[in-house]
Amino acid sequence: MKGMTEEQAMKYLQDTLFVVGGKWKLPILRAIHSGNYRFRDIQRSVTSITTRVLSKELKHLEENRLVIRTVDHSPLAVEYKVSEYTLSLLPVIKEMILWGKNHRKKISEK
Numbered sequence: 001m002k003g004m005t006e007e008q009a010m011k012y013l014q015d016t017l018f019v020v021g022g023k024w025k026l027p028i029l030r031a032i033h034s035g036n037y038r039f040r041d042i043q044r045s046v047t048s049i050t051t052r053v054l055s056k057e058l059k060h061l062e063e064n065r066l067v068i069r070t071v072d073h074s075p076l077a078v079e080y081k082v083s084e085y086t087l088s089l090l091p092v093i094k095e096m097i098l099w100g101k102n103h104r105k106k107i108s109e110k
Helices: 006-020 025-033 039-045 051-063 085-108
Strands: 067-073 076-082
Touching: 006 025, 025 039, 025 051, 025 067, 025 076, 025 085, 039 051, 039 076, 051 067
Parallel strands: none
Antiparallel strands: 067 076
């Protein structure tokens, strides 16, 4: 990449994958961005994720400032929202969705 060494580029790529890599993080962010703010709504939207894994992933996303957790005490309700910082990832996520769609077509061709 222009303006950085191959070593720097690799480090930045590894940093990115640490934060958003894995099976669940991007689908969780997509679910929250689509309007699923409560834990159970997120869990229903991200099919086959367990409660334990969702809890762990939400904590990781919160620690990395991609998700903001708010607690309303009357009545008790916890909601998750994507942060402003997360909005910078949305174009990347959209491109990944398109790539996945095209890849699915490509591998099903004979």
